[in-house]
Amino acid sequence: MKQKIVVALGGNALGNSPDEQLKLVKETAKPIVDLIQEGHQVILAHGNGPQVGMINLGMETASKSVAATPEMPFPECGAMSQGYIGYHLQNAIREELLNREMTMPVATVVTQVIVDKDDQAFKNPTKPIGAFYSKDEALKLQAEKGFDMVEDAGRGWRRVVPSPIPVDVAEKTTVKTLVDNGHVVITVGGGGIPVVQEGNRLIGVPAVIDKDFASGKMAEILDADYLIILTAVEQVAINYGKADEKWLSTLSIDEAEQYMNEGHFAPGSMLPKVKAAVTFAKSKPGRKALITSLERAKEGIQGKTGTVIMVQ
């Protein structure tokens, strides 16, 4: 049965340099195109942690010594990363489609995700971005620019930004129009460029929206059947790495919430994925989330592997 599927790809799967990314996206394209070849409608979302970090650090470094390179705010760096990643990703998918004699268009939409300016996350920035600094430099940045700076695990001081939850996608009509017309769309890159709404204006804010939450929001908006969250493992486990480790084929909402409360899933790793999966699965009867590895995505949709999260 033909399904509408939002696939969330990890930013770490894209590599740390343009050369690495060009190679990795070729591998990434194959299982994605497998899904398309099965007849599914695929919308592709992706992370951008290493890439936006690289761009931010690059522009920040250059701004200190070169007058012609101004400092680049974080939302603008996110917009750049969407162009950079989308360009490679759309080409790899296009080529893989053509290799299989499929001619549907592939395109990247520069996408902004709207967050609530009263989101509690703005009072508690937690997401480290950009360069490492000495304590003196950090305190100077804090005083001069109002950045929130924290000491990061003995490696130096870093800026932290909030991670608010996604409320809406500014370019949702564009994405929907393209999906309805059979295009493969790359969207909400890096969780989307974070913006708040003030009247008719969208204003970029220094923040990182979790790409799994943004993908789930996009999947809700598009009325997708599936949200696939790709990760390094084939299934979700409880008691992960312990003697009584147990891999899960299905996970009800109640079980997922119980396991989250019991601390089975690592924050910043499996926890946000399970949370995003639960949020999507609860949003409407029949919606399913699947957590699996990139390589297993096709078999996951066929019910052969992965962890399916759904209302039971």
Added chain:
Amino acid sequence: MKQKIVVALGGNALGNSPDEQLKLVKETAKPIVDLIQEGHQVILAHGNGPQVGMINLGMETASKSVAATPEMPFPECGAMSQGYIGYHLQNAIREELLNREMTMPVATVVTQVIVDKDDQAFKNPTKPIGAFYSKDEALKLQAEKGFDMVEDAGRGWRRVVPSPIPVDVAEKTTVKTLVDNGHVVITVGGGGIPVVQEGNRLIGVPAVIDKDFASGKMAEILDADYLIILTAVEQVAINYGKADEKWLSTLSIDEAEQYMNEGHFAPGSMLPKVKAAVTFAKSKPGRKALITSLERAKEGIQGKTGTVIMVQ
């Protein structure tokens, strides 16, 4: 009468920093939205000279001192500039539309423009990009990376890249679908990310496609009625800056070709604009090109000002 219009905006009109750009796009949005309010379908193209230069220089500078920031190839910098400029431009237009109670979606499509790998331009790179170098550094880059380096008007040595003519737009179906569905689309930013086709693969090449030519190609593909090329002056002039200077309201193809041959238009300035205008006007009966200033675009379409280039 409702017209389909591709508007080509100069990269210089966008400013040299994110702050400048944010301010300038607000002014840019007004005359663009004037056209939309008149009932026209508007497709927006833009240059990226200062912006891609800034990004390229920033990443290049940082790559010399910071291991985590690799060198960024020129096409990837172009993709970044599309995200960066598109993000600001789409927001400014969206806000101006909403201020006038118009709700059509606005979106930026990451756009690649296909060039011919046998284009003669590849044998004669002329377009300077990126940083200035000493002669020794320049010769080293030439030897190590195969860059073409030239001495630039006494200011130092710079890399030059070819400026091939656009053959096709990879994302044309996406742009067409959105335009047909009433979206305002920002596309072929900076003349598009330059790519050559090898079998099913698109490969980025270090080159700069003239944004007026790319806009004209996009206008041909979309079967637009008008190509508007925005510039600093309200009309095209012959004998520009001389005693017998003459501003032109219309320009036939024959006249345009004669004036080009007579050297009336400055290379790198008015000449490519007139050339792109002629190419579009000749491509199909009824197609018109208009060269005018941003502020006069609406009156230009109404026939009140600007220089109209058409088959007569």
